[in-house]
């Protein structure tokens with residue numbers, strides 16, 4: 021993960037900043053220039069609430085090289101209250117319990133390392149919901 | 152637009168081909184297509200290839216392949232749409248002939264996956280690098296997410312998916328080009344190791360080296376090159392969101408639906424008119440989604456099709472008589488061309504052990520990413 | 534801008550240390566004064582670098598004492614039991630549990646480090662403070678396991694917490710004392726009037742070599758404190774530090790595991806500094822052990838803080854609330870700050886609280902604070918330490934633990 025590419029994703033990955041279409045209200049995460057629902061280009065910055073619901077899920081048993089030591093791990097499409105959907109891991113629980121409908125909180129975690137000596141890349145993962 | 156025919160085809164053995172390089176694979180397939188049509192010169196080349204840059208560190212395939220085919224000088228370009236690269240290369244070649252720009256155009260696909268690259272990582276680049284790959288998803292993982300959504304929505308089961316794999320291997324066992332010419336039982340499939348829940352190893356297509364090529368020309372010149380040309384009735388392509396999370400419903404491959412509708416409309420046909428089809432079964436769930444999206448069965452009934460024999464050889468609509476990507480192998484950039492090669496053989500009556508009786512109209516559907524791009528071609532024997 | 538009034542040295546709000554020429558005089562003239570009430574130009578005491586006495590600083594208007602406006606803690610959800618570690622190395626679990634008073638400890642996941650723990654704790658602190666993150670003018674993170682040798686933890690944390698960019702940030706290291714060090718400096722930044730709010734965090738994913746006594750205790754966790762002047766949850770009354778060069782525990786640059794001086798870490802290091810600092814703050818504040826409802830002393834294991842507390846006249850009842858080490862281990866820079874958070878989770882208005890940290894090398898910081906009327910209504914706004922202690926995710930085998938702590942040599 022080259023640093024410049026990582027750096028520009030920080031607002032979305034670290035603070036869950038998203039874009040809300042002024043025209044139709046659709047929330048895109050991360051923010052986009054053009055609304056995928058109505059093609060409006062007027063966007064307001066919003067922050068996703070740090071919790072959501074699992075829409076669909078899997079448990080990765082054969083991971084990419086960068087995630088070799090973490091397998092098996094659960095991945096899910098999570099939908100927040102704002103209606104934004106995104107993909108992330110769900111951790112701190114038995115991965116087989118991560119199923120559609122599960123409530124998750126989003127916690128700040130180390131997502132990947134750029135090799136042994138490269139930068140550390142952070143973001144949000146789901147953990148079992150506290151409520 | 153001119154009417155376009157396919158007059159020659161060639162393909163390599165699919166599998167772990169340790170003695171063959173990327174260029175070897177292309178040259179063998181391309182020479183096969185040219186020889187079968189009896190031509191020694193062509194006007195243009197399209198090369199479907201997903202990721203030679205990552206698999207073998209080689210970009211700029213156009214001149215490389217033209218040179219090694221001995222036709223340096225002709226226009227040659229690579230076409231990329233992840234696993235739909237082959238199908239999109241065919242579409243590009245079709246458009247070039249149909250437009251009147253060129254007469255003899257080679258549509259090819261090639262991928263060398265077994266050369267030591269991190270295949271899982273390379274394939275994952277066909278999904279959203281920032282929103283999906285960053286968090287550790289794999290391609291089987293993406294289709295597993297689709298599978299679980301499909302299970303939630305339609306009640307599809309792991310066994311339903313397993314029947315698709317059983318059918319694939321039953322057909323592939325009869326295909327001399329196939330990577331895995333082995334019959335697999337339901338138990339074999341359902342006890343194979345877990346890759347990404349609920350997908351097991353035998354729900355997944357393998358890592359494959361291979362190349363395939365087709366020679367296209369205007370229909371009115373087809374008989375100069377072959378007695379049994381096959382006409383391209385339609386080419387329909389579509390895109391959907393790259394990231395699965397942005398998809399309206401992760402349970403449905405809407406991109407297949409859209410590309411299929413476009414192809415049917417262009418051909419003036421309906422799903423009932425299709426005699427034989429090759430669809431993109433990179434994972435068993437994808438084949439089930441394709442049954443539904445292409446209208447072979449009603450939505451939600453895809454799960455029953457393989458188990459009930461609807462898509463078997465001899466069934467109402469035989470699908471993936473080649474063994475599909477599952478058994479034949481899935482050299483990603485070559486797959487779209489190889490699917491068309493199978494359909495051409497069927498429509499020419501050259502299907503051998505898996506020939507569908509009286510097949511006249513065939514369909515090939517090639518999918519890119521987790522359902523982000525799709526291209527459908529419909530062919531007719533003439 | 535220094536004026537002399539009788540035997541007191543007063544100086545107006547300026548930054549930086551006193552001129553050297555003034556220091557001797559100040560040392561002679563100053564006398565210990567409680568932080569307690571300040572109004573008008575009486576000022577409140579501040580410590581000057583290199584000096585253990587107090588001087589008073591004047592203020593032109595009535596000011597409230599700085600204190601804690603928000604706090605939060607985080608403990609990773611994995612645990613390993615002492616007996617599992619003992620079994621691995623052929624030791625008797627009962628002896629270990631009796632000797633160190635450690636039942637289990639927290640273990641970070643592969644995706645948890647000082648930065649992620651700091652963010653989680655910091656979010657709790659912001660939730661309890663209810664302040665605009667942009668008003669936090671300083672952020673200090675104390676740890677001996679900063680994920681980068683060069684590049685601050687604080688920059689990642691500030692972005693995740695929505696602080697900055699107009700903010701002063703630094704990473705601190707002083708073995709297990711780095712957390713209270715960060716708190717001290719954050720407090721001082723608010724006290725000096727330089728910033729409105731400042732955050733100090735202590736967090737660690739502690740290292741301990743396999744088959745070393747440290748392996749039973751080295752754990753992960755941390756706590757974050759926001760200091761301010763208004764709407765305090767706990768009013769800071771006194772601070773005191775005691776430091777000397779005592780090589781009891783260290784890790785050289787580039788080494789993976791720390792080393793320690795065995796029994797030398799006890800009397801000359803831990804007990805000497807913890808007891809000196811605690812006695813120092815008692816002497817200067819005029820308080821007696823029985824004045825405090827809660828006391829937390831740094832917890833390298835279960836036994837040391839209880840023994841030190843007992844020798845100084847603190848009771849089990851005063852110490853048990855902050856004594857979280859038996860269930861979470863020693864989270865190094867996060868240890869005493871997490872103990873303090875456990876106390877703030879349950880303290881009542883008016884409770885006096887004493888905390889003394891310890892960092893090898895060696896030194897101790899002591900703070901005395903008083904819970905305010907506001908504390909109870911903020912306690913529930915973020916997860917409590919007890920809730921995190923009581924809800925472990927899973928108990929690891931030693932093999933799983935060795936994998937998570939990256940103690941297994943793998944191919945690149």
Ligand SMILES: [Zn+2]
Nearest residue numbers: 041044055058
């Ligand atoms: Zn819109």
